[in-house]
Amino acid sequence: MPEQSLEQLCINTIRFLSADGVQQANSGHPGLPMGTAPSAYTIWTKHLRHNPANPKWPNRDRFVLSGGHGSMLLYSLLHLTGYALPLEELKRFRQWGSLTPGHPEYGLTPGVDATTGPLGQGLSNGVGMAIAEAHLAKVYNRPGHDIIDHYTYAIVTDGDLMEGVASEAASLAGHLSLGKLIYLYDDNRISIEGNTEIAFTEDRGKRFEAYGWHVQKIADGLDVEAINQAIEAAKKDPRPSIIMVRNIIGYGLPTRQGTAKAHGEPPGDKELNAAKENLGWPVEPRFYIPEESLAVFRQAVARGAELEADWQKKFEAYRAAYPELAAELERRLAGKLPEGWADGLIEFPADPKGIASRASSGKVLNAIAEKLPDLVGGSADLAPSTLTWMNCSPAFAPDCHEGRNIHFGVREHGMGAVTNGMAYHGGVIPFDSTFFVFSDYMRPVLRVAALSHLRRISVFTHDSIGVGEDGPTHQPIEHLAALRAIPNLIDLRPADANEVREAWIVAIEEGHRPSALVLTRQNLPTLDRTAGAYAPAAGLKRGAYVLKDYGGGQPQIILMASGSEVGLIVEAGKRLAEKGVAVRLVSVPSWRLFEEQDPAYKASVFPPDVTARVAVEAAITLGWHKFVGSQGRILGIDRYGASAPAATVFEKFGMTVDNVVKIAEELI
Secondary structure, three states, X not given: OOOOOHHHHHHXXXXXXXXXXXXXXXXXXXXXXXXXXXXXXXXXXXXXXXXXXXXXXXXXXXEEEOOHHHHHHHHHHHHHOOOOOOHHHHOOOOOOOOXXXXXXXXXXXXXXXXXXXXXXXXXXXXXXXXXXXXXXXXHXXXXXXXXXXXXXXXXXXXXXXXXXXXXXXXXXXXXXXXXXXXXXXXXXXXXXXXXXXXXXXXXXXXXXXXXXXXXXXXXXXXXXXXHHHHHHHHHHOOOOEEEEEOOOOOXXXXXXXXXXXXXXXXXXXXXXXXXXXXXXXXXXXXXXXXHHHHHHHHHHHHHHHHHHHHHHHHHHHHHHHOHHHHHHHHHHHOOOOOOOOOOOOOOOOOEEEEEEHHHHHHHHHHHHHHHOOOEEEEEOOOHHHHOOOOOOOOEOEOOEOOOOEEEOOOOHHHHHHHHHHHHHHOOOEEEEEEEHHHHHHHHHHHHHHHHOOOOOEEEEEOOOHHHHHHOOOXXXXXXXXXXXXXXXXXXXXXXXXXXXXXXXXXXXXXXXXXXXXXXXXXXXXXXXXXXOOOOOHHHHHHOOEEEEEEOOOOOOEEEEEOHHHHHHHHHHHHHHHHOOOOEEEEEOOOHHHHHOOOHHHHHHHOOOOOOOEEEEOOOOOOOOHHHHOOOOEEEOXXXXXXXXXXXXXXXXXXXXXXXXXXXXXXXX
């Protein structure tokens, strides 16, 4: 191998370790790793404060590879710097059961700080990480005790910048002056279809300046010192920073560098071997790591241990000076809840007139917020409607990082991705909120949250045709089915104020998956939960539960519903009971939680030999068949809604007590 500088040796190690992984898998994206290797080298060897032996060290810098398709870059860096990612796993890139999936997955691979791949989301996650860092620092740091003090770095791509979610999040980051956010933009000007000039011609630098970012440009992506100096300058600027690095995609590939073919195709043996010869790298063996470059990267192990040990000493001094603050911070960083946090939580007396579940949610949220400082979140400019403002705290703002209420603005997709970022960071329990119909804008981030096992909460209000006069554009119909279709996401559609309380408890206690509360605009009766009336609302925790049995013994018919329609089956049940019908009422607030119960419990709620069943929900009927069986009936809405007062819309769609009774009697 020809002589080359140690720095260049390290950069080429990243390049060819990544390219070898793609070629061995015969699948993947070599262009990004080969082009951004100098940027990645600069971040990881000169700036990133991390401890490979403890990927969860709370005060580590975060690193997000927003262009998750270039995942071999990240896996190479993790292996080289000493994380628990053996070389054998790099050789198993994109294979069943490996720790090196096609796109980085949080919680699977040690050292991966965010699941990325859907473009724009990683960039947006970083904004949430920076918000969490800024908030925790303001709340817990004290003079001489900077316990929370770290940066969020990312490599972002042309595709990230094209996606609308990135615009939403970047605009918010600029407004909030998140100065510990430093992004290196892989400005290679190539996408799958060709040069970005075919679709992406705005001045990206001016765009980010307009957002309020600090913008720098590096003309030569091979110039490590220029990149290093730009990062140093970014650290000194109070604004979020984007460094536009003019890279060449697939650098070194003789016929593909700088072209779309370098993006997402294995280079092939001939092309890869020629690239190695061009850059003075041995063709064989594959996955070659020179001892000299490995020694440079592995300095991260000793340095990381020293950084964390130094931080731990500082934390002990902090604990001695501020024992209560230290205990609380430690608890929050560990993702634990205070003992008895839900004890004495607000309860609602029986009330036939009732209260909208969005309103009872607001009361529960504020009661919890007083006890649980971990809660941080906000809405997409809808707090007066979703009732998600925490009265005990001001807004998070450029001059008020201690605030727990976030004005996300009208940015649902960005809001969701930022909320995910806060959850990735840890130390907070983040929530977001909007009208349920706009959950469509958030589906990509909810999916990634569920995939990543994130504790985060969405509050969706105005959940059905009960929206009324606003009409079908704002009346969710298919949205419950879409939400329930997301694996590992907890759906919670409570029937009254006390089920709302239980839903919040479930959402907060779920440490490793997201939850969505689906709430009404209109009032719902608050059921009498005293002995002999209706079953305790704590039954929500099992997903579905027997609300009441009329007649004793085996029921003749089961009426089931979720949310606002539970009120319909309650009244219908009374009428049927008056006629001598043995009827069971079942509240079904969460399909996900019920599916997780044991067979015996499921059979106790829905006895298999009771085949007369009616499900009622003001949404599409999809999915209810598994509850009602082949002989049951579903009262739902398999078309869009209409503009009229809510009571009229419910009546016109047959969502009435009379209709429920009629259907039940037909079945009996």
